[in-house]
Structure formats: structure tokens, C-alpha cells
Amino acid sequence: xxxxxxxxxxxxxxxxxxxxxxxxxxxxxxxxxxxxxxxxxxxxxxxxxxxxxxxxxxxxxxxxxxxxxxxxxxxxxxxxxxxxxxxxxxxxxxxxxxxxxxxxxxxxxxxxxxxxxxxxxxxxxxxxxxxxxxxxxxxxxxxxxxxxxxxxxxxxxxxxxxxxxxxxxxxxxxxxxxxxxxxxxxxxxxxxxxxxxxxxxxxxxxxxxxxxxxxxxxxxxxxxxxxxxxxxxxxxxxxxxxxxxxxxxxxxxxxxxxxxxxxxxxxx
Numbered sequence: 001x002x003x004x005x006x007x008x009x010x011x012x013x014x015x016x017x018x019x020x021x022x023x024x025x026x027x028x029x030x031x032x033x034x035x036x037x038x039x040x041x042x043x044x045x046x047x048x049x050x051x052x053x054x055x056x057x058x059x060x061x062x063x064x065x066x067x068x069x070x071x072x073x074x075x076x077x078x079x080x081x082x083x084x085x086x087x088x089x090x091x092x093x094x095x096x097x098x099x100x101x102x103x104x105x106x107x108x109x110x111x112x113x114x115x116x117x118x119x120x121x122x123x124x125x126x127x128x129x130x131x132x133x134x135x136x137x138x139x140x141x142x143x144x145x146x147x148x149x150x151x152x153x154x155x156x157x158x159x160x161x162x163x164x165x166x167x168x169x170x171x172x173x174x175x176x177x178x179x180x181x182x183x184x185x186x187x188x189x190x191x192x193x194x195x196x197x198x199x200x201x202x203x204x205x206x207x208x209x210x211x212x213x214x215x216x217x218x219x220x221x222x223x224x225x226x227x228x229x230x231x232x233x234x235x236x237x238x239x240x241x242x243x244x245x246x247x248x249x250x251x252x253x254x255x256x257x258x259x260x261x262x263x264x265x266x267x268x
Contacts, residue, residue: 040227041227047231047233050237053123054231063109064113066105067110068212070103070105071212074103074106077091078092080200081201089160113148121145133229134225140222147214151207151211151215154206154207154211160200168203169195172186172189189202
């Protein structure tokens with residue numbers, strides 16, 4: 001019987017490095033189950049005849065994350081007061097390192113985000129993905145669209161220039177024409193009887209805190225329902241979505257590759 005050669009130094013170093021990388025991942029997985037959940041989310045089964053049109057949801061999520069990251073960076077330098085708002089925007093554009101790039105990504109990314117949401121919802125409607133059992137996910141998607149449009153509306157006033165001011169006047173007056181709640185809504189958005197510094201502060205708080213928080217919560221629920229119900233099949237598909245995964249071999253490493261149940265042992 002042939003004897004097995006001893007491992008080389010390079011192989012030993014590689015094994016030790018792999019063990020060092022696997023240890024914190026396995027430690028986290030055994031105590032939280034997060035790695036198994038992420039792995040299931042990334043490697044779950046989808047219909048084999050899906051196409052690029054069904055990546056519009058992921059593209060929309062990516063656009064929102066870009067907006068969130070660039071918005072946080074801009075908030076570090078922006079001053080939400082009538083006397084300093086416009087000058088802080090100029091400072092970001094002209095003096096802050098790569099500020100012009102971050103502001104441009106945030107400004108034009110807002111339009112990209114809204115366009116992708118409309119395209120995604122159009123794809124869902126044309127593919128019939130709003131039907132049973134995904135009606136709740138469709139309602140959440142409509143709420144996300146409304147929140148996204150409100151995010152764009154509240155952010156338009158923040159530069160506090162002539163264009164932003166008068167566009168906000170028009171937008172608030174249009175909201176004020178709504179039946180019953182229109183006058184109250186207009187007064188709420190203006191934070192008074194006319195647009196002033198209080199309006200800027202209110203729009204900034206809505207744009208930075210309330211609406212993004214609602215969007216994050218709705219996206220989390222939206223993704224949960226996508227995982228729970230599976231990806232909807234295209235109209236021409238003969239294959240059902242969301243089927244159970246095939247059982248995995250039992251000789252896989254416990255932890256990252258094959259997560260154990262919570263409270264289970266670290267080895268077989």
C-alpha cells in the first residue's frame with residue numbers, strides 16, 4: 001500500500017491560513033446562523049430561464065445603497081440653514097476632496113433610482129408577478145415607489161437656490177390641492193404658512209431620517225418575502241420557482257459550507 005507523502009511547508013501554511021479565515025466565520029455561524037442565511041439567500045434556486053429583466057430589482061437596490069452612502073457623506077458637510085445651505089453645497093463641490101463626484105453621484109443617482117423602480121415595477125406587472133401569493137410584496141413595492149418619490153421631492157429643496165425654492169413651491173401647492181387632507185399636508189410640508197428656514201429643516205429631517213428609515217424597513221420586508229415565496233417565473237417558464245434545494249453531501253465541512261443548527265456541535 002502506497003504511503004502518503006507528508007505535506008509541504010507551502011501546504012501547511014495554506015492550511016493554517018484557511019483555518020484562521022474559517023474560524024471566525026464558523027464561530028459567527030454557530031452562534032447566529034447568519035452565514036447559513038446569507039448562503040441560502042445567495043444560492044437559492046431560481047427558474048433556469050430567467051433573464052436580465054429580472055435583475056432590475058437588484059439594480060434598484062444597488063442604486064438605493066449608492067444614494068444612502070453618498071447621502072451620508074454629503075450630510076457631513078451640509079448645513080441645513082437658509083444662510084449656509086447654498087454656500088455649503090458650493091464648498092462640497094469646489095473644496096471637498098472628490099466632493100463634486102459624490103454630489104454628482106447623489107444628484108443623478110436619484111433619477112437613476114426612480115427610473116429603475118418604475119422599470120422594476122413594470123417588469124413585475126408585465127410578468128404577472130403581483131398575483132397570488134405575492135400581492136403583499138406588490139403593495140410593499142408601491143409603498144417603496146411612493147417613498148422614493150418623496151425622497152426625491154424633499155431632497156430637491158436642500159440646495160436652497162432659486163430653482164429648488166420655486167420647484168418646491170409648485171410641488172407643495174400641488175399637494176395642497178388634494179381633497180380633505182390637501183391644505184393640512186401643504187401646511188405640514190411648509191412648516192407654516194410659507195416656505196422658510198423651518199421648511200428647509202423639516203425637509204432635511206424627512207430626507208435624512210424618516211423616509212430613509214421607512215425605505216430600509218420596507219426593503220427588508222420586501223426581500224424577506226422574495227426569499228420566502230421564491231422568484232416568480234417568467235410567463236413562458238415551464239419550471240416552478242422556489243422549489244426545495246437538493247440535499248447536500250454529508251461530507252462537507254460543518255460551518256460555512258454546511259451550517260449546523262443553532263446549539264449544535266462544531267463537529268460530527
